[in-house]
Amino acid sequence: MNNKAITAIAMAMALPVAAYAEADDDTLVVNEEIEMVTKTTAPGHISDALDEVMSGWHFRSDETQALQMDDFDNPAMVFVDQAMDTWSKVEGTAEKSCASCHDDVEESMAGVRAVYPKWNEDAGEIRTLAMQINDCRESQMGADKWKYTGGKMAAMEALISVQSRGMPVNVAIDGPAQSTWEQGKELYYTRTGQLELSCANCHEDNYGNMIRADHLSQGQINGFPVYRLKNTKLNTAHARFKGCVRDTRAETYKPGSAEFVALELYVASRGNGLSVEAPSVRN
Amino acid sequence: MKQISLTLAACLVGTVAFAAEIAPKDVGYDEDGAVAASLSGAAGDAASGALLVGDKSKGNCVACHQVTALSDVPFHGEIGPALDGAGSRWSEAELRGLVANAKMTFDGTMMPAFYKVDGFIRPGDAYTGEAGTEPLPPILTAQEIEDVVAFLATLKED
Numbered sequence: 001m002n003n004k005a006i007t008a009i010a011m012a013m014a015l016p017v018a019a020y021a022e023a024d025d026d027t028l029v030v031n032e033e034i035e036m037v038t039k040t041t042a043p044g045h046i047s048d049a050l051d052e053v054m055s056g057w058h059f060r061s062d063e064t065q066a067l068q069m070d071d072f073d074n075p076a077m078v079f080v081d082q083a084m085d086t087w088s089k090v091e092g093t094a095e096k097s098c099a100s101c102h103d104d105v106e107e108s109m110a111g112v113r114a115v116y117p118k119w120n121e122d123a124g125e126i127r128t129l130a131m132q133i134n135d136c137r138e139s140q141m142g143a144d145k146w147k148y149t150g151g152k153m154a155a156m157e158a159l160i161s162v163q164s165r166g167m168p169v170n171v172a173i174d175g176p177a178q179s180t181w182e183q184g185k186e187l188y189y190t191r192t193g194q195l196e197l198s199c200a201n202c203h204e205d206n207y208g209n210m211i212r213a214d215h216l217s218q219g220q221i222n223g224f225p226v227y228r229l230k231n232t233k234l235n236t237a238h239a240r241f242k243g244c245v246r247d248t249r250a251e252t253y254k255p256g257s258a259e260f261v262a263l264e265l266y267v268a269s270r271g272n273g274l275s276v277e278a279p280s281v282r283n
Numbered sequence: 284m285k286q287i288s289l290t291l292a293a294c295l296v297g298t299v300a301f302a303a304e305i306a307p308k309d310v311g312y313d314e315d316g317a318v319a320a321s322l323s324g325a326a327g328d329a330a331s332g333a334l335l336v337g338d339k340s341k342g343n344c345v346a347c348h349q350v351t352a353l354s355d356v357p358f359h360g361e362i363g364p365a366l367d368g369a370g371s372r373w374s375e376a377e378l379r380g381l382v383a384n385a386k387m388t389f390d391g392t393m394m395p396a397f398y399k400v401d402g403f404i405r406p407g408d409a410y411t412g413e414a415g416t417e418p419l420p421p422i423l424t425a426q427e428i429e430d431v432v433a434f435l436a437t438l439k440e441d
Contacts, residue, residue, distance in 0.1 A: 192405045194419055195395040205393070206362055212339075212346040213358040246412035249422075250405040 184266025193250025332434025
């Protein structure tokens with residue numbers, strides 16, 4: 001390698017420092033009540049890669065940030081209300097609703113979102129919230145599954161997430177979760193598609209930098225599902241993953257696939273310690 | 284008769300162009316990642332190159348690089364160094380190698396290879412998210428690479 005190459009590399013290596021400076025220092029308090037931890041020391045299992053983890057909220061404009069600070073302004077709350085109706089709606093051959101078994105969502109679902117994806121001992125698998133919801137629909141209610149990234153699913157995930165807002169994300173990565181976590185980590189660092197880019201290229205090495213018109217965040221999922229101003233609906237984590245992989249000119253994985261479940265566990269674990277913020281607002 | 288000779292002439296032109304063009308798999312990179320000969324066999328056009336560098340569906344180089352000469356194109360990224368002065372820092376052969384496959388110059392760089400067609404993990408069909416079949420079409424053609432190189436060569440340090 002020649003001298004010029006080395007100079008350019010030195011220039012490129014200086015960038016993550018600049019990146020660090022570019023996340024803003026605002027504080028997120030929702031409804032003047034819920035104080036969110038949006039920046040915190042990186043969890044031990046990623047401390048070799050990052051010192052601090054940050055919510056995607058810090059990388060959005062003041063106007064977009066403001067929409068998430070009050071439920072009256074947060075466009076996602078309409079969908080939370082819709083899911084509240086679904087919660088007590090009887091469906092399926094067992095003639096039950098979610099409420100038949102879980103009663104008051106505020107009590108039964110408090111803290112649930114913070115620990116998902118989670119190992120399910122009986123099923124012998126890692127379950128995302130969406131998988132658990134669909135399992136309840138199928139095996140408990142005798143009702144049809146919802147589309148993995150569909151509107152009903154996203155809304156129900158949002159309703160369940162609201163019950164954990166402000167609590168620290170705390171997914172387990174050891175014991176029976178470990179092999180899935182390792183698989184997710186492998187996927188996170190794999191450079192896919194014709195552009196040969198990994199999640200880490202954009203969200204670990206370059207957060208804080210602009211990529212064309214987009215201000216790159218750390219790609220955390222503590223805010224999911226998120227309402228996007230761009231498509232005016234709730235978006236699930238797997239739909240976001242799919243879009244990001246597609247943008248590397250790669251064949252994507254399917255939402256709900258074993259690969260994306262593993263990736264979700266891994267990405268969620270990178271945000272351990274950040275507050276559950278969902279449903280958040282992004283551009 | 285007239286028609287036949289026209290067809291024949293077209294074939295000949297096609298063959299000449301083909302013979303002179305270096306296919307993605309045949310590009311010769313030296314140990315620093317430079318490529319001496321024109322990939323298309325023809326000279327590049329700097330004006331077309333400028334358009335390719337700014338075009339989202341083509342080079343989209345400004346997604347990652349700032350280029351003062353293209354300040355009319357909105358939104359330049361900050362992933363790689365600014366390209367201002369690239370024509371003074373690098374020779375034409377080095378620039379060609381950088382655009383064709385920057386990994387030959389910078390090991391493991393984030394910069395995509397624009398003239399590479401196989402050896403990908405989960406190759407896709409452009410931006411559809413569907414599977415693609417290798418060899419994929421290169422992101423830029425041989426002549427487009429030459430045009431981009433010609434444009435970069437005009438970016439001199441003042």
